[in-house]
Amino acid sequence: MRIIDLSSPVDSSWEEPDQVVHEVLTPRQGAEHMSEEMRRHFGVEFAPDELPQGEFLSLDRISLTTHTGTHVDAPSHYGSRVAYGSGIPRHIDEMPLEWFLRPGVVLDVSDIPLGTIGAARLEKEFARIGGPPEADDIVLLRTGADRHAGTHRYFTDFAGLDGPAVDLLLDLGVRVIGTDAFSLDAPFGHIIERYRATGDRSVLWPAHMAGRRREYCQIERLANLDALPGPRGFQVACFPVRITGAGAGWTRAVALVED
Structure with missing residues (x-):
């Protein structure tokens, strides 16, 4: 079995919004x-x-924050109340471990360097790789943003999912969605610019806000997705650190490839 590291380091010399x-x-x-x-x-x-x-x-x-380096966001990160289950979102220490060792599917969306990735772009990628992800697959978005890791551009130059794109994946039964970018949403500046232009609150962090309607986890700040053997044919292991009552936990995410 070959192990491919999909994690970015925690490095105090790197530029961070919350400095390490x-x-x-x-x-x-x-x-x-x-x-x-x-x-x-x-x-x-x-x-x-x-x-x-x-x-x-x-x-x-x-x-450091729990959102530094490669980490898994828990449902409680998205808000204090949710529209499913008991209405109380689960923390990272309460999530089932089975979610975090599953077959992986990597979607190459690196042709969109900045802004929002919609459902139509994901469906185009499904067609290219021979079909959509299956239920419980871990979906990894290769945006290429990790090439800027450690610099200011890492936080400003990337693309993220919109709400319909997240719903498309969740409708397929996906429960863990990862990205090699700083956020599963578009950059802060892009989001605010769209909101100021439209007045539409649905453009405000739609990927994260989707977690108030439906239970799922994000993996943010992955790396090295271009080293994967293909869109399928590997498992992802991304167990989050068990921090009681936390909205996220660091993970050493890896791909497991049978040679």
Whole structure:
């Protein structure tokens, strides 16, 4: 089995709307930290210099949002109330794991560099690859936006789905939709410009707002979709980190390909 990494890194040197803060304690600093923590919490005295080479273990402290790097959005990310089930959306720790290990289908929509991808464009891609996704397939949108990862353009130059396109996939039984772009919706500036021109609230983050009507998850900030062997013939594993009560969880998304 071949494993293809579909994840973008968490990198504190990259430009981010919410900047990542990454602090590293060296093995020597880790020894000093351990010594202090053992004394404070357990009443145990242990000098760092008693350790081999005076070092213990390194330690990383990271401050970031759950939407940094490749992550899975939970239904609770889309709003506090939904129009299905109990009316209360599920958090990321409540989602069934079965959703996140499924056959994958990649849709190449990289011919739309900026703006909105509609249902007609998806249907054209279905015809090109020999048919639509099946129920429970994980659909991955290859927009090509990941080539800008780490730069300002990553947040401004990409394309996202409109509401009818999301509904088309959900009508097929798809429950997880991924993209290599910053968002499954179009860029913020594009959305606001359309809203100011039309006054139509349905253009305001329609892919995310669809999650208030129907339960599904998004994977955002994927990468390397051009390395997949074809539109089908692989499984996607994208289990989200189990963060209690969170609207998203990071994932190390990969494709599993049988050779």
